[in-house]
Amino acid sequence: MHCDLVIIGGGPAGLAAALSARENGIEDILILERDHYLGGILNQCVHTGFGLHTFKEELTGPEYAERYVNMVLDKKIPYKVDTMVTDIAPDRTVTAMNKDDGVMKIEASAVILAMGCRERPRGAMNIPGKRPAGIYTAGTAQRLVNIEGYMPGKEVVILGSGDIGLIMARRMTLEGAHVKAVVEIKPKSGGLVRNIEQCLNDFNIPLLLSHTVTKVEGDNRVTGVVVSKVDENMKPIPGTEVHYDCDTLLLSCGLIPENELTRGANATMDPKTGGPVANDHLMTSVDGIFACGNVYHVHDLVDHVSEEAVKAGAFAAEYIKEKRGN
Amino acid sequence: MDERVIVCIGCPKGCEIHVKYEGHEVIEMTGNTCKRGEDYVRNEITYPLRMVTSIVPVEGGEFATVPVKTKSDIPKEKIFDVMRELTHVRVKAPVNMGDVVLKDAAGTGIDIIATRSVK
Numbered sequence: 001m002h003c004d005l006v007i008i009g010g011g012p013a014g015l016a017a018a019l020s021a022r023e024n025g026i027e028d029i030l031i032l033e034r035d036h037y038l039g040g041i042l043n044q045c046v047h048t049g050f051g052l053h054t055f056k057e058e059l060t061g062p063e064y065a066e067r068y069v070n071m072v073l074d075k076k077i078p079y080k081v082d083t084m085v086t087d088i089a090p091d092r093t094v095t096a097m098n099k100d101d102g103v104m105k106i107e108a109s110a111v112i113l114a115m116g117c118r119e120r121p122r123g124a125m126n127i128p129g130k131r132p133a134g135i136y137t138a139g140t141a142q143r144l145v146n147i148e149g150y151m152p153g154k155e156v157v158i159l160g161s162g163d164i165g166l167i168m169a170r171r172m173t174l175e176g177a178h179v180k181a182v183v184e185i186k187p188k189s190g191g192l193v194r195n196i197e198q199c200l201n202d203f204n205i206p207l208l209l210s211h212t213v214t215k216v217e218g219d220n221r222v223t224g225v226v227v228s229k230v231d232e233n234m235k236p237i238p239g240t241e242v243h244y245d246c247d248t249l250l251l252s253c254g255l256i257p258e259n260e261l262t263r264g265a266n267a268t269m270d271p272k273t274g275g276p277v278a279n280d281h282l283m284t285s286v287d288g289i290f291a292c293g294n295v296y297h298v299h300d301l302v303d304h305v306s307e308e309a310v311k312a313g314a315f316a317a318e319y320i321k322e323k324r325g326n
Numbered sequence: 327m328d329e330r331v332i333v334c335i336g337c338p339k340g341c342e343i344h345v346k347y348e349g350h351e352v353i354e355m356t357g358n359t360c361k362r363g364e365d366y367v368r369n370e371i372t373y374p375l376r377m378v379t380s381i382v383p384v385e386g387g388e389f390a391t392v393p394v395k396t397k398s399d400i401p402k403e404k405i406f407d408v409m410r411e412l413t414h415v416r417v418k419a420p421v422n423m424g425d426v427v428l429k430d431a432a433g434t435g436i437d438i439i440a441t442r443s444v445k
Contacts, residue, residue, distance in 0.1 A: 043393075046380065046393035046394075048377050058337075060379055060393060060395055060441045061393075062393045063441045066423050066442060147389060147391060174406075194336075194337070197335055198335045
């Protein structure tokens with residue numbers, strides 16, 4: 001099977017890239033999405049704050065996503081959901097599978113990487129203590145609460161003050177949980193000031209800067225955590241330990257571009273961003289493979305993701321047309 | 327005269343706005359970079375407003391929940407009243423983005439609308 005342009009990921013980056021490529025004259029496009037629906041993580045970001053640049057109004061995540069999904073449906077751009085891409089070869093052969101088609105090999109003239117990013121898990125953070133149930137990344141908790149409709153816990157401590165952690169502090173509070181503290185190892189929060197204001201201060205949730213979790217307690221389920229002050233080298237200061245009873249620990253400690261497929265294609269990686277190295281046409285070191293959105297580098301705002309994806313779609317279209325001319 | 331520093335939540339910029347005021351009257355405001363910030367501060371010193379977003383369960387839909395929001399800002403003090411009322415709301419699929427799922431939430435006069443379509 002051949003396809004002019006295969007886009008890996010149907011979140012904001014993939015959707016905007018597809019629309020842009022279509023606008024630039026590419027008809028034969030296929031979006032591959034591993035989840036059951038298009039729109040990506042925006043669907044679980046039910047709070048507002050999206051779209052001020054793109055649509056000149058403040059939207060929730062699902063609204064922002066649905067506007068793009070509707071444009072993609074309107075343009076009849078083909079897509080497959082529930083479809084997992086397992087490999088991208090350096091010659092741009094994309095291997096993917098789903099229940100209906102089985103294993104597919106798609107020879108693409110160009111590929112746009114739009115896989116987004118993942119959260120830093122506990123295993124990457126060296127938190128001492130036991131390994132009970134009740135420890136989630138903030139984004140996992142967000143999916144449980146907002147999409148699946150389950151509350152992951154009632155008494156909550158959040159480690160890390162990234163935006164998703166701040167948003168989840170408010171979200172859990174609104175749903176009846178008691179968020180005891182947001183603990184940040186650095187002297188400054190990594191989240192937007194407006195989120196500290198409207199997610200923590202509005203609900204009197206304490207933000208403990210220069211603090212970290214130094215122990216997780218509980219055999220089957222989390223029963224508490226110990227929080228300690230850290231010095232300027234981010235080392236815990238003995239004697240400053242404070243115990244918090246809780247049944248849940250949420251982690252909001254950074255995002256990592258999801259680049260297993262990119263590495264598989266032998267693209268050169270940038271250790272600073274965690275994404276692939278790309279030229280000013282957003283093309284990676286592999287000929288015909290482009291990258292945009294959080295897989296390229298983590299963005300604060302989805303509006304910036306969409307903007308970058310529009311460029312990637314246009315550059316990929318230009319590349320495909322040039323190849324045809326040869 | 328009172329003095330406050332208010333962080334604007336109108337956009338990701340998060341301007342730090344210094345305001346001097348007497349009762350409900352603004353005497354001096356500095357630090358805002360647009361009209362939204364000015365409006366926000368005027369509300370904050372008189373009648374703080376917030377959007378509320380949440381989810382409600384869906385019956386018979388492709389997903390278990392549908393995200394919702396207050397159609398416009400509501401008084402900040404009513405946030406938990408709105409949340410309590412929302413705990414009783416169930417909707418049946420299909421739901422379209424923009425559909426009203428609860429009229430006049432907690433006596434605010436503001437409707438709660440769906441922010442995603444669920445088939």
